[in-house]
Amino acid sequence: MKYSRLISFSLLFIPLMTTLAQDISSVEKNLFKINLLLPGVVYEHGFSSKNTLYSEFSFGLGYGFSDFEGSTFAFYPRINEQFRHYYNLEKRAGKGKRTGGNSGNFYALNAIYNFKSINTNSDFSSSNTSFTIAPVWGFQRTYKHNFNLSLNGGVGYNFEKDNNQFAPVINFTLGWVIGK
Template sequence: MKLKFSLFLIVCLYINIYSQENISVEKNQFKINLILPGIVYEHGFTEKNTLYSEFSLGFGYRSSYFGGNTWSFYPNINEQFRHYYNLQKRADNGKRTDKNSGNFLALNAIYNFESISTKKDFSEDTSSFTIAPVWGFQRTYKGGFNLSVNGGIGYNIDKYDNEFVPVINFSLGWVIGK
């Protein structure tokens, strides 16, 4: 009886040790963003940390009594150092963790270039830089469909003013590659 019990314990321990996978972020991941047309590259540094780099085309709308309604179109660069903190918990609950599906905390830096609008009715905004701590989540579903949302309070610096601003990023797109 002791031998059977000992063998049972050894088998259970062996299965438990070798069935646990090393949950970590993707080493390299490319995405296409559809809402603000752009491309994204996310590079994994460690098991839970990535550098998220996005180049996209942003837009703005302004309504003024004196200036009328104006639109602006501008390229921007969005960099985030992300820490995914719940990958193991998601895996333990049978949820997806592949392609960086998880919740994260990040330090976000956004540079908005000057407006590339050329029509008279378009605004000629200046460039700006925003830095913000953000919380967010990212999910990648079968077929590579990707959803990412994050937000926080940031500090914006431009030629005319420095101020605290809300920072909200929302993207829908597809993961390219494997």
């Protein structure tokens, strides 16, 4: 009889404590990630309950086409900064979905600085640095074993030496959260 009460209490108490320990209304204070697709590292700092500063150093892949020059690919280092606002953490937690590792939907102001391409043939196509600013919408999920998936996109304005224009912005990462 004594053990059945203890077991019953444990079965009710443990799920409640797990839910409370997840801190459903707040983003992670510090989140470090390693990206695999286009190698890079990410640090995401939570400075309020729903807002983070996302800082990424990685490599980007670009494609260009011109009737005169043909097509070319570019592989370049880049810095990506985002001010993110996660807006659905309570809703996800209410449905029993994971919110740890900043698993949620967000909108952000994105600023990307692309360094000069490391593989462009300068005789074929020029390679300049560029700066892009864009509003984006996206989502991030952290699964078991700290596997992380993030996708965001929008339309921004690209500033380049001789060519300023509107440009699509898409960022897709696969990797792992480290240090947890």
